[in-house]
Amino acid sequence: xxxxxxxxxxxxxxxxxxESGASAAPDHQQRRMDEKRARAEARDDAAAQAATEFEGExxxxxxxxxxxxxxxxxxxxxxxxxxxxxxxMTVLDALIFARDEYDSSLTFRHSCRQAVCGSxxxxxxxxxxxGCQTQMGDLEWPVRVEPLPHQDVVKDLVVEMDHFxxxxxxxxxxxxxxxxxxxxxxxxxxxxxxxxxxxxSTRCIWCxxxxxxxxxxxxxxxxxxxxxINKAYRFYMDEREGEQKRQERLEIIEQEHGVWRCQTQxxxxxxxxxxxxxxxxxxxxxREAVKENLKFW
Amino acid sequence: xxxRYSSFRSGSTTWLLQRLTAAFLVVVLAFHFFxxxxxxxxxxxxxxxxxxxxxxxxxxxxxxxxxxTATFHGVNGVYNALVNQGIEGxxxxxxxxxxxxxxxxxxxxxxxxANTLAGF
Amino acid sequence: xxxSYDRGLVEDFGRWTEFSAGMWAWVFHKFTGxxxxxxxxxxxxxxxxxxxxxxxxxxxxxxxxxxxxxxxxEVGLLAVAVFHILNGIRLLFVDLGVGLEAQDKxxxxxxxxxxxxxxxxVPTFLTxxx
Numbered sequence: 001x002x003x004x005x006x007x008x009x010x011x012x013x014x015x016x017x018x019e020s021g022a023s024a025a026p027d028h029q030q031r032r033m034d035e036k037r038a039r040a041e042a043r044d045d046a047a048a049q050a051a052t053e054f055e056g057e058x059x060x061x062x063x064x065x066x067x068x069x070x071x072x073x074x075x076x077x078x079x080x081x082x083x084x085x086x087x088x089m090t091v092l093d094a095l096i097f098a099r100d101e102y103d104s105s106l107t108f109r110h111s112c113r114q115a116v117c118g119s120x121x122x123x124x125x126x127x128x129x130x131g132c133q134t135q136m137g138d139l140e141w142p143v144r145v146e147p148l149p150h151q152d153v154v155k156d157l158v159v160e161m162d163h164f165x166x167x168x169x170x171x172x173x174x175x176x177x178x179x180x181x182x183x184x185x186x187x188x189x190x191x192x193x194x195x196x197x198x199x200x201s202t203r204c205i206w207c208x209x210x211x212x213x214x215x216x217x218x219x220x221x222x223x224x225x226x227x228x229i230n231k232a233y234r235f236y237m238d239e240r241e242g243e244q245k246r247q248e249r250l251e252i253i254e255q256e257h258g259v260w261r262c263q264t265q266x267x268x269x270x271x272x273x274x275x276x277x278x279x280x281x282x283x284x285x286x287r288e289a290v291k292e293n294l295k296f297w
Numbered sequence: 298x299x300x301r302y303s304s305f306r307s308g309s310t311t312w313l314l315q316r317l318t319a320a321f322l323v324v325v326l327a328f329h330f331f332x333x334x335x336x337x338x339x340x341x342x343x344x345x346x347x348x349x350x351x352x353x354x355x356x357x358x359x360x361x362x363x364x365x366t367a368t369f370h371g372v373n374g375v376y377n378a379l380v381n382q383g384i385e386g387x388x389x390x391x392x393x394x395x396x397x398x399x400x401x402x403x404x405x406x407x408x409x410x411a412n413t414l415a416g417f
Numbered sequence: 418x419x420x421s422y423d424r425g426l427v428e429d430f431g432r433w434t435e436f437s438a439g440m441w442a443w444v445f446h447k448f449t450g451x452x453x454x455x456x457x458x459x460x461x462x463x464x465x466x467x468x469x470x471x472x473x474x475x476x477x478x479x480x481x482x483x484x485x486x487x488x489x490x491e492v493g494l495l496a497v498a499v500f501h502i503l504n505g506i507r508l509l510f511v512d513l514g515v516g517l518e519a520q521d522k523x524x525x526x527x528x529x530x531x532x533x534x535x536x537x538x539v540p541t542f543l544t545x546x547x
Contacts, residue, residue, distance in 0.1 A: 126435035215440065220383040254308050261381060264511045266439035266520055280517050287514070290309040316512055323502050323509075330498060335541060339491065340482040344471035364461075371454035378447060403461055410464045 057085040060142035061094050063106065067155050070105075076153075078144075079103070085136060091145060092120055092131035095157075108157035115273055118205030121212070122157055123149055128209035128271040148212040164208045167225050171232040171252055178242035194239045201234040201281055203274040210268035210278055222257040226268035226278040229259055233281040236288070254289040262286070315373055318366040325363045344414075351414035364407040372400040438521035442504055449501040456494060485547055492542045496535045503527035 061081045067073040081098035092110055099106040109119040113132045120131040123146040125139050136143060151159035181188060210226035211217050217225045224232075232253045235241050241249075253259050259282050268278040333339055337346060350356050379392050436444070463481070467474040481487045507523045510516050516523065 126432060215443070216381050219381055222383075256308070256380065260308065260312050263381065263443050264439065264508065264520075265437075265443045267437060270437055270439070277517070279511075280514065283512060283514050283517075286309070286312065286512070290313050293309045316509060319505050319509060323505055326498060327502060330495065334491075334495070334538070338541070338544065340479075340488075340545060342478050342482075344467065344474045347467070347474075367457055371450070371457055374450050375454055378450075399458075403458060406465060407461045410461065410467055413467050 054082070054084040058082050059085040059094065059136055061098055062142050062144045063095070063098065063157070064146040064153075065106075065156055066153050067105070067107075069155075079106075080142070087137065089136045090132050091122070091124055091129075091134045091136060091139070091143065094136055094143070095131060095145065107155045116205060118207035121148055121207040121209040121273070123147065123212070128213045130207060130209070130273045133273050148208060150212050150214075150218040151208070159208075161208060163221070164206075164211050164225070164227070167211070167228040168206060168231055171224065171228050171235075172245075172249065173231045173235065175235065175238075175240065176242050176245040177240050178244065188240050190238065190240055194237075198234050198237050200274075200276050201230050201237070203276055204230055204234075205274060207273060209271045209273060213267040213271045215265055215267065216261050216263055220257060220261055223261045224253065224258050226262075226272075226282065229253060229262075229282050229285060230276060230278050233285055236285065250289060250292060253285055254293075259286045259289065311373055315370060315377075318370040321366050322363075322370055325359065326367075329363065347414050348416065351411060352416060357411060357415050360411055361408060364411070365404055368400045368403050368407075372396045438524045442507070442520075442524040442527075445500060446504050446508070449497040449504075452494070452497045453501055488543055492535065492539060495538055495542065496531060499534050500527065500531040503530055 059082070061083055062078045063081065064076065065073065065079045066076040081094075081102055083094045083097045086093075090113075092113060095106070095108055096110075099108075108122070108131070110131065111117040111119045115130050115133040118130070121128055122131050124131070124134055125144050128148060131145070145157065147153045147157045147159045151161070151164070153159055175188075177188065204227060206227065208227065210230075214223075214226060217223045232249055236246060236249050236253070262279070262282045264279055264283065266279050269276075269280070272278055333342065351360070376392060376396050380389070384392060463477060464474075466477040504524065504527045507520070507527055510523070511520060
């Protein structure tokens with residue numbers, strides 16, 4: 001078991017104390033710090049001991065670690081954490097346990113814990129999945145957790161999402177209808193059939209799993225990617241979309257780095273935690289673009 | 298999208314052509330293989346036989362169309378593979394020129410061969 | 418957050434054991450495509466000997482066909498072409514939006530069918546090769 005070294009934690013914990021007590025007598029300060037360190041070590045030992053003495057099943061978690069700001073951690077490596085297994089435990093639960101019990105510096109994004117916010121997509125045992133949606137019991141052990149591939153790692157499991165968000169915004173994900181209803185409070189209605197048509201595409205939670213799984217997005221940085229194209233689909237296929245906007249949107253998705261780059265590997269469709277048929281949507285847009293262009297001939 | 302001046306114009310045209318040539322090639326390539334490995338064995342091919350086949354106008358036209366579609370499909374396929382790798386700027390322009398010229402050369406040379414065999 | 422770590426190519430091809438059916442289909446289709454384009458160019462070059470007359474053409478072709486290596490490579494070419502054709506048909510259906518749910522099965526089917534056709538063709542291709 002290679003959990004974090006206690007030294008690191010004590011250092012960070014005593015930092016504020018050291019600053020505030022800088023004017024106090026050095027001896028006193030030194031003694032206090034020693035005492036504190038001893039206490040912290042004892043506590044860590046106890047925790048470590050407790051960890052090895054879990055009753056019942058435990059599962060090993062191998063987590064990718066990288067921190068460019070701390071000396072000795074710039075080299076990426078894997079840390080192992082032994083976590084008590086409970087029925088119903090998700091990968092996120094296990095990570096939270098590891099962070100709270102072993103190493104408070106373990107960094108990852110998470111928020112709602114129920115597959116809605118889309119912030120905890122990780123590369124779990126070789127595929128992109130939401131930590132909160134993936135049961136530890138369904139995985140092969142030990143469980144390997146890495147940050148999403150094809151994105152720069154900022155720290156541990158946190159990746160740079162700016163490029164993904166830029167691509168999402170580049171398809172202009174907003175309504176721009178030709179005409180608004182007369183009354184100020186009138187709704188802009190959509191037929192049931194049309195709602196069904198775009199239903200699945202509206203499920204996207206911007207987690208970035210699809211983009212990360214896409215081989216082409218990895219090579220061609222300008223490729224819009226599955227999520228952005230799906231977002232375009234959501235508006236393009238909506239009957240309330242204005243004609244002007246529809247043409248503009250079509251030009252965005254049928255540019256060289258738009259839909260044509262999709263090589264139908266189905267990677268995105270397979271990893272999407274919301275089961276959006278991404279490849280199908282991209283294919284439909286390709287056919288739409290062909291049809292639109294044939295009309296001009 | 299203002300900058301759309303490349304000869305390999307992006308978009309639906311080349312995509313559609315790639316699929317249309319594919320549909321044609323599936324049939325003709327299968328026929329070609331069957332014709333020159335099972336009907337006539339490859340190791341029995343001689344000038345006289347090739348000449349006899351190529352003198353038929355239908356065969357000649359099919360083969361020339363086969364050559365043109367296969368060249369387009371192949372060269373465009375290679376170009377797409379390069380774009381998928383993220384090729385850009387000068388390298389991309391160079392790829393377009395080199396692939397375009399290679400394709401043109403292949404078609405010209407192939408037609409010369411076909412003409413020779415057909416006796417034109 | 419001044420620095421960030423890019424894990425490079427390892428995450429693509431270092432993980433080939435974790436590739437799914439669709440990715441393998443793409444890899445094979447691309448590879449066979451390269452081979453076929455390469456062959457198209459050599460094919461026309463070889464046939465170009467006809468420009469120098471019937472004798473040169475016959476000598477070149479029979480010379481090549483007498484080599485066992487060439488005969489074996491021809492079987493390889495058949496395998497490559499058949500896979501590219503069958504997976505190409507699969508991709509045409511995918512482009513038409515037909516049978517997307519069965520895309521993995523259709524890939525396996527094209528692999529198996531390629532194998533069967535190639536094995537069945539070996540006798541015809543290798544007659545008199547050795």
